[in-house]
Ligand SMILES: [K+]
């Protein structure tokens with residue numbers, strides 16, 4: 029038990045911080061007098077007191093946080109914070125079950141953006157703010173997780189980024205180097221969010237809508253203040269701003285950071301993921317626009333381009349906002365953009381999926397196997413950008429991608445066993461594990477996750493957290509071997 | 514061009530042999546006077562003459578067959594023989610399109626067993642014999658392919674079996690060592706087929722039905738003489754015989770061979786795939802029987818056990834015969850048994866899918882990644898039975914499994930783009946690439962592949978051959994690099 033005190037302490041500190049974070053919607057609710065004020069008081073108290081108790085318990089720890097504590101800390105953080113993030117929603121909407129509230133909060137904090145709520149247009153500003161602010165706070169966590177924590181834990185081949193991570197990474201203790209890295213990346217994140225909010229406002233959104241959607245977009249979350257999502261605004265300028273900032277947040281924040289610090293665009297040119305990210309998107313937009321025009325789904329080329337480019341970017345980056353019910357498209361086009369969400373986002377972004385880095389390595393490994401078949405004695409080194417991909421990294425990437433697909437198949441089977449039809453089950457699992465948001469059929473942009481049973485909702489919540497933590501972080505903690513150490 | 518003469522010559526010889534093979538249904542048709550005699554004459558002539566021309570063309574070759582010729586030879590054999598295997602069907606059924614006839618013959622020779630024909634019960638004996646004899650001949654090819662050829666070509670990690678292959682494997686020329694290996698394995702195959710035929714006959718089948726189904730079962734093909742498949746016989750003894758021999762053919766023929774030669778059951782104990790193969794089946798049968806009884810799909814435990822055990826074995830081995838329309842089961846149970854076909858069969862069997870060998874390696878690699886996450890400095894060797902799995906084999910297995918899934922996703926997307934619904938497209942691709950046969954929905958055991966459009970039928974034919982050749986054999990030949998050598 030003693031062994032877990034340091035984790036308990038940090039977890040408690042994070043919960044106390046999370047309680048402070050809830051002060052933001054409380055302040056807004058109070059200022060606007062939107063009728064939801066009492067939902068936050070008790071939630072903040074409960075969160076803060078629980079955090080304090082854990083922190084006091086953890087103070088008895090006799091050692092610093094070590095790298096190996098990272099698994100438990102990360103898994104516990106993402107499993108437990110949704111419990112407290114759900115409280116304001118449960119207090120304001122007493123008919124909302126804990127299952128659904130946890131789902132909504134997990135969907136917020138994992139930046140998935142799948143919702144069980146309707147009537148968003150009539151909700152108090154502070155409630156929608158809290159939902160989207162969870163995206164933003166979750167996005168903060170994700171950036172640090174992806175750029176600093178998972179490379180240290182060696183999850184899914186991310187150790188390849190150890191050398192390239194900005195900030196001092198030499199110490200053996202976990203906290204200081206993560207804190208150092210986080211500072212720089214969060215600076216970029218805050219600056220981009222402010223710019224996004226101003227741009228949305230200039231594009232015609234009301235101020236609070238602009239703030240809330242800026243949180244949603246930069247976290248690549250996808251909650252909106254409207255049941256009709258971004259479609260309610262029916263505005264080309266707003267859609268354009270959304271696309272631009274979604275693309276920015278789909279890029280590795282370490283690349284943004286290096287470019288800003290050294291005041292040169294060179295890091296963008298050297299980022300091996302970037303050209304693939306934009307390449308895949310460009311090909312998709314051209315191809316799907318032609319496909320939908322040819323197939324008669326659209327008569328108007330400009331409208332087809334507008335809908336395709338918005339949803340291709342929104343799904344590929346795993347943002348998940350929608351302006352149109354694309355489940356009206358032919359099945360192939362729907363499946364294709366959902367499929368994009370599984371690999372297109374860059375590795376240090378707030379996006380989900382296996383990440384472009386791993387997709388490139390997988391592609392190169394297949395290419396290498398073909399060359400090896402033709403020339404059995406050839407030695408073909410595998411490179412990502414200027415770095416050589418070691419066998420350890422390759423093994424980890426391949427095992428990760430395999431477990432990603434195993435997770436999708438297993439969770440789909442479990443949902444099918446619970447009575448869900450196959451397309452709904454599969455697309456829901458894919459949308460959740462990729463932290464994309466909308467799936468197909470009843471889970472499409474015009475539907476929502478409200479219709480699921482309690483068990484199915486829990487499976488979806490699990491899928492979101494499993495995907496966000498890149499499978500192995502959670503998997504490791506769920507093995508008996510972890511607890512036997 | 515010169516470079517391909519040796520392949521052309523061998524291909525011609527194989528076609529001449531294939532022409533001779535057609536003498537069997539001709540002789541049967543003649544003896545039974547079943548009215549299909551004239552379908553074979555011209556087919557045999559066309560096959561033999563084409564083969565002779567290719568053989569004569571290839572005689573100008575100035576060198577022996579080399580290992581690197583293997584890719585083209587294997588790919589061309591499996592792409593071209595269905596053209597000639599289709600001829601008797603086209604001649605007897607003039608309304609059958611070439612697309613459908615090629616599909617039927619490819620389904621025969623790849624031992625897939627998906628059919629576009631109905632009215633099988635009223636077909637001449639020799640036509641059904643030819644369909645199932647193609648399974649058996651295809652199965653002969655598959656055994657040699659899996660045990661001798663693909664390990665030499667290093668496909669998907671099969672090089673791990675090089676050391677264990679029976680027969681002399683030391684020479685550098687391709688033909689003699691493959692011939693030597695083939696002799697031993699085919700001996701086992703013939704003995705088991707004779708035993709299967711006799712057992713089916715003793716179990717109550719009419720003699721010709723017993724012969725034809727013995728071919729179908731030992732090739733793990735799945736064509737039948739009845740539209741209702743094995744369900745038409747409604748016989749527990751026949752189903753039991755089928756299960757037993759499907760299990761035997763789902764085991765590595767090299768293991769059978771070693772056990773017979775050394776007259777000891779020890780090779781079965783040492784085969785690392787066997788315990789997993791039977792373990793997965795046992796768990797499936799128990800679990801699904803309980804699941805279907807609990808869910809109310811069956812009232813009668815014995816009937817549930819009979820249906821579940823038959824279809825679990827039939828799909829897991831990729832046989833694909835059916836006694837009941839299991840698409841009436843809840844979706845989960847259907848998907849589960851279809852899923853079994855993708856990995857359960859052993860690596861040197863006539864079955865399809867990625868093979869249990871690779872499933873074990875994938876499982877162990879995931880386990881290794883978890884251990885590595887917990888103990889970053891630990892060196893965890895990966896073993897299959899008594900052999901150490903080298904990094905090269907591991908890379909190849911992982912790349913293979915990845916490409917297997919990429920193939921399923923890509924072909925499903927292509928079929929969805931052609932207008933097929935998602936469940937039909939996905940299950941059809943899985944059933945074809947696994948060489949299992951029946952899929953779900955309209956492609957289930959009660960339906961058939963007749964309803965597909967021409968383009969969709971070609972995609973399915975491609976999927977069958979792609980799966981049978983373990984992806985890379987065909988993929989390598991389809992790359993420009995292969996032809997530039
Ligand atoms: K999202």
Ligand SMILES: [K+]
Pocket residue numbers: 624625626733734735831832833948949950
């Ligand atoms: K089959």
